Amino acid sequence: MSDTHAETVSYVRETMLPQQEPPASTVGPLGWAKTNLFSGWFNTVLSVLSGLFILWLAYRLLPWIISPTWQATSLNECREIIGALNKPHGGACWGVISERWKQLMFGFYPPEHYWRPVLSLILLLVALGPLLFRHLVPAKVIYFSMLYPFIAAWLLWGGTIWNPIVAILGFVIIGLSLKFLTSVLNPALALIIGVVLAVIWWVALAGTVAGGLSAVLPIGIEAIASRQFGGFMLSITIGVTAILCSLPIGILLALGRQSDLLLVKAMCVGFIEFIRGVPLITLLFVASVLLNIFLPPGTNFDIILRVIIMVTLFASAYMAEVVRGGLAALPKGQYEGADSLGLDYWQSQRLIIMPQALKISIPGIVSTFIGVFKDTTLVSIISMFDPIGLSNAIRADTAWNGVYWELFIFIGLVFFIFCFSMSRYSMYLERRLQTGHR
Amino acid sequence: MSELAMDTPIDRSAMKVSDEVAIEIRNMNKWYGQFHVLRDINLTVNRGERIVIAGPSGSGKSTLIRCINRLEEHQAGQIIVDGTELTSDLKNIDKIRSEVGMCFQHFNLFPHLTILENCTLAPIWVRKVPRKEAEETAMHFLEKVKIPDQALKYPGQLSGGQQQRVAIARSLCMKPRIMLFDEPTSALDPEMIKEVLDTMIELAQEGMTMLCVTHEMGFARQVANRVIFMDQGQIVEQNEPEEFFNNPRSERTKLFLSQILGH
Numbered sequence: 001m002s003d004t005h006a007e008t009v010s011y012v013r014e015t016m017l018p019q020q021e022p023p024a025s026t027v028g029p030l031g032w033a034k035t036n037l038f039s040g041w042f043n044t045v046l047s048v049l050s051g052l053f054i055l056w057l058a059y060r061l062l063p064w065i066i067s068p069t070w071q072a073t074s075l076n077e078c079r080e081i082i083g084a085l086n087k088p089h090g091g092a093c094w095g096v097i098s099e100r101w102k103q104l105m106f107g108f109y110p111p112e113h114y115w116r117p118v119l120s121l122i123l124l125l126v127a128l129g130p131l132l133f134r135h136l137v138p139a140k141v142i143y144f145s146m147l148y149p150f151i152a153a154w155l156l157w158g159g160t161i162w163n164p165i166v167a168i169l170g171f172v173i174i175g176l177s178l179k180f181l182t183s184v185l186n187p188a189l190a191l192i193i194g195v196v197l198a199v200i201w202w203v204a205l206a207g208t209v210a211g212g213l214s215a216v217l218p219i220g221i222e223a224i225a226s227r228q229f230g231g232f233m234l235s236i237t238i239g240v241t242a243i244l245c246s247l248p249i250g251i252l253l254a255l256g257r258q259s260d261l262l263l264v265k266a267m268c269v270g271f272i273e274f275i276r277g278v279p280l281i282t283l284l285f286v287a288s289v290l291l292n293i294f295l296p297p298g299t300n301f302d303i304i305l306r307v308i309i310m311v312t313l314f315a316s317a318y319m320a321e322v323v324r325g326g327l328a329a330l331p332k333g334q335y336e337g338a339d340s341l342g343l344d345y346w347q348s349q350r351l352i353i354m355p356q357a358l359k360i361s362i363p364g365i366v367s368t369f370i371g372v373f374k375d376t377t378l379v380s381i382i383s384m385f386d387p388i389g390l391s392n393a394i395r396a397d398t399a400w401n402g403v404y405w406e407l408f409i410f411i412g413l414v415f416f417i418f419c420f421s422m423s424r425y426s427m428y429l430e431r432r433l434q435t436g437h438r
Numbered sequence: 439m440s441e442l443a444m445d446t447p448i449d450r451s452a453m454k455v456s457d458e459v460a461i462e463i464r465n466m467n468k469w470y471g472q473f474h475v476l477r478d479i480n481l482t483v484n485r486g487e488r489i490v491i492a493g494p495s496g497s498g499k500s501t502l503i504r505c506i507n508r509l510e511e512h513q514a515g516q517i518i519v520d521g522t523e524l525t526s527d528l529k530n531i532d533k534i535r536s537e538v539g540m541c542f543q544h545f546n547l548f549p550h551l552t553i554l555e556n557c558t559l560a561p562i563w564v565r566k567v568p569r570k571e572a573e574e575t576a577m578h579f580l581e582k583v584k585i586p587d588q589a590l591k592y593p594g595q596l597s598g599g600q601q602q603r604v605a606i607a608r609s610l611c612m613k614p615r616i617m618l619f620d621e622p623t624s625a626l627d628p629e630m631i632k633e634v635l636d637t638m639i640e641l642a643q644e645g646m647t648m649l650c651v652t653h654e655m656g657f658a659r660q661v662a663n664r665v666i667f668m669d670q671g672q673i674v675e676q677n678e679p680e681e682f683f684n685n686p687r688s689e690r691t692k693l694f695l696s697q698i699l700g701h
Contacts, residue, residue: 337546342536
């Protein structure tokens with residue numbers, strides 16, 4: 001090998017190169033447009049075509065949407081206003097929304113009591129705080145979240161204050177029996193005893209006790225029947241309850257499906273497959289019609305409660321499969337890591353497995369939530385007045401007979417706001433839980 | 439195979455083997471379906487012993503140590519750990535698991551918890567140690583494996599070698615009497631093997647009872663008091679490291695050693 005060659009091969013860097021600015025064409029708005037819109041002729045053509053399409057849509061839709069009909073009190077009045085404008089494509093009749101939006105929100109709930117659903121919605125946001133934004137909200141708020149279901153039910157349905165109090169007492173019974181019996185009995189057995197005692201209390205005693213107490217101390221607000229519920233208030237009541245109950249039930253079903261106990265496993269698989277194999281409408285019909293045939297005559301089993309139970313069961317079956325997907329995605333090493341430290345089954349599920357499995361399944365879980373919320377519109381089939389059911393009721397009024405688009409656009413918009421916020425929240429949660437292990 | 443661990447001279451004075459039996463395995467057999475993975479295993483481990491288990495892949499060495507804390511179930515024979523026999527009784531299993539630490543090839547740290555939380559989780563929930571005390575213990579062991587400054591990071595932010603040292607610290611936080619190592623350095627870059635082996639050597643010098651499945655023959659020579667060679671689910675040969683490496687008796691061992699040491 002020659003000397004010159006040796007000189008070129010042997011090389012030692014003495015100064016490290018400093019970091020430099022990236023080229024101007026790759027940063028800033030120009031760089032963004034270049035990489036995202038105009039990278040290559042094909043993408044440029046696509047960008048231009050989509051831009052033109054959006055402009056065309058706006059050109060056709062905006063004149064229809066911007067229509068000065070907010071004050072109209074009937075469809076005919078709308079037609080007169082639009083006719084006077086002499087527009088080529090006509091216009092929307094927004095009078096129906098400005099006149100009937102309260103009904104779309106609250107159904108046939110008495111207007112002087114509108115504050116009750118509004119207050120429960122505000123309190124719902126407070127109660128969800130510790131669940132949704134754990135690091136921002138004081139942890140003590142969780143006690144309020146635990147009480148919230150009783151407060152909300154009382155606000156919405158009204159009646160004597162003793163009803164929610166005796167209902168809470170049932171849970172106190174479960175809590176006390178867990179606390180005092182676990183020292184002598186196995187926890188599962190203590191729980192079963194507690195639940196049995198609580199059920200006896202709720203079924204046999206609670207009604208009488210509440211009745212007696214309200215006779216002595218009649219504190220309460222006006223009772224409002226389930227049939228008067230309607231609009232988005234009904235959708236939110238059914239949707240939120242089903243969403244909140246379906247997640248824990250779904251988790252238990254998913255765990256049961258993985259269980260080594262054959263009977264538990266068979267029951268969970270059977271339940272999940274049965275519910276997933278039946279349309280929700282069928283279950284709703286069962287809730288509204290068939291259950292009454294099987295229940296003893298004279299039992300008054302609230303229709304909203306029946307629907308909530310059916311929607312919850314339906315959602316839980318789907319939730320179970322979503323959670324199972326998350327469980328399957330966890331490496332076996334996580335189970336072994338937890339086992340090797342001596343954690344028992346429930347500890348490792350709660351502390352190690354579920355936090356990770358649920359995090360993996362966030363997109364699927366939130367999709368199911370959104371699906372459940374939108375499925376609540378199906379209750380219009382069993383003649384409950386959810387927003388879709390109400391839109392039919394509004395059209396039955398001669399003043400608004402023939403209004404379709406405006407109502408559906410409004411209902412769609414409100415649903416979109418709810419569903420889009422759920423979807424954004426899920427993305428926020430995914431980002432926050434990111435600990436950079438992938 | 440790495441000889442890196444040979445660099446540091448080590449002090450064998452504290453590595454005393456007592457007469458007390460830590461683990462006793464009698465006529466243990468295990469099958470995966472029809473496949474006989476472990477055949478008639480008999481092994482007694484005294485307290486303070488450092489045992490290296492070697493053998494070709496598929497010889498059942500990992501399965502053997504995973505039976506000791508019942509990550510795998512054996513179908514025949516007896517395994518007695520610290521005087522408690524492993525049966526299907528869940529209470530005994532959890533008790534033994536809390537006394538026996540284990541390190542895995544892929545670390546199996548919990549990625550959703552910080553390093554400190556990884557270390558305090560089991561003491562708090564299994565041993566019911568108060569959080570503050572558990573954190574102090576955790577920091578003590580993290581200092582011992584030389585990564586106290588990473589305590590608030592997540593496992594995904596650490597290098598492989600650091601993760602394995604955290605895994606060792608996590609096991610130590612339970613104050614185990616026995617440590618099992620299942621190929622702790624096999625998933626590591628060569629540069630990181632030494633830092634993990636050094637931690638293990640330190641542990642051995644303190645008299646910990648250790649069973650290690652490893653291909654690090656330098657470590658075996660230096661630290662082990664006994665090397666066990668397995669093939670086809672059986673213990674083929676066991677001996678003191680010097681004898682084992684210099685004077686292997688069975689043909690299978692000779693072949694294995696010539697392949698693993700021959701380059």
